[in-house]
Amino acid sequence: xxxxxxxxxxxxxxxxxxxxxxxxxxxxxxxxxxxxxxxxxxxxxxxxxxxxxxxxxxxxxxxxxxxxxxxxxxxxxxxxxxxxxxxxxxxxxxxxxxxxxxxxxxxxxxxxxxxxxxxxxxxxxxxxxxxxxxxxxxxxxxxx
Numbered sequence: 001x002x003x004x005x006x007x008x009x010x011x012x013x014x015x016x017x018x019x020x021x022x023x024x025x026x027x028x029x030x031x032x033x034x035x036x037x038x039x040x041x042x043x044x045x046x047x048x049x050x051x052x053x054x055x056x057x058x059x060x061x062x063x064x065x066x067x068x069x070x071x072x073x074x075x076x077x078x079x080x081x082x083x084x085x086x087x088x089x090x091x092x093x094x095x096x097x098x099x100x101x102x103x104x105x106x107x108x109x110x111x112x113x114x115x116x117x118x119x120x121x122x123x124x125x126x127x128x129x130x131x132x133x134x135x136x137x138x139x140x141x142x143x144x
Contacts, residue, residue: 001130003044005029005090005102011129014094014111019104019119021126027119028107034092035084037102037141043135044088046127051081052089057127059086059102059139077116086138088123090116 011124015031031037035137042059049056049069054081068082078097086100091108094103104120105113113119 001126001135001137002140003138004142006142006144008144009110011110016107016110019088021123026123027104028110028113029101030091030094030105030107030113031101032097035086035100037086037100039141039143040139040141042086044127044139046131046137047095049087051075051079055124055128056138057088057124059088059100073097088120090120092116 002022004020005017006020008110009016009017010033015033015036017029019026024062027081037059044057044059046055047058047062050102051067061084063083066083067085070082078092080097081099084100088102088104091097091101091113093102103116104123105116106119108114127137
């Protein structure tokens with residue numbers, strides 16, 4: 001399965017784009033300019049994240065050994081990770097999110113998304129099924 005992020009613009013601290021799976025547009029994306037991955041091709045692995053208490057699509061190798069625990073009461077989809085750990089995840093915006101996240105949803109304004117669960121949950125399910133079928137999942141990031 002090939003995921004492609006087509007970056008459409010950069011404003012202030014946000015890099016906005018769209019996510020496509022096998023050529024079909026899925027949702028909007030937003031990244032913090034300070035920790036955005038460079039253009040290129042990456043492998044996505046489905047890995048259990050102890051912070052989110054669920055399996056997450058991690059870009060590259062997970063860095064769990066360096067990740068300090070976040071108290072449960074402070075954890076939400078908008079909580080930045082304590083270390084740089086690039087992953088596709090739900091969230092509303094890129095402000096104070098310098099953890100390598102690529103957040104998914106519907107763009108409201110540059111760097112700010114809504115309806116993040118409606119974008120993330122079906123993608124997480126597709127990735128789960130692809131992993132169960134032993135398919136390789138790649139992410140290609142393209143600049144426009």
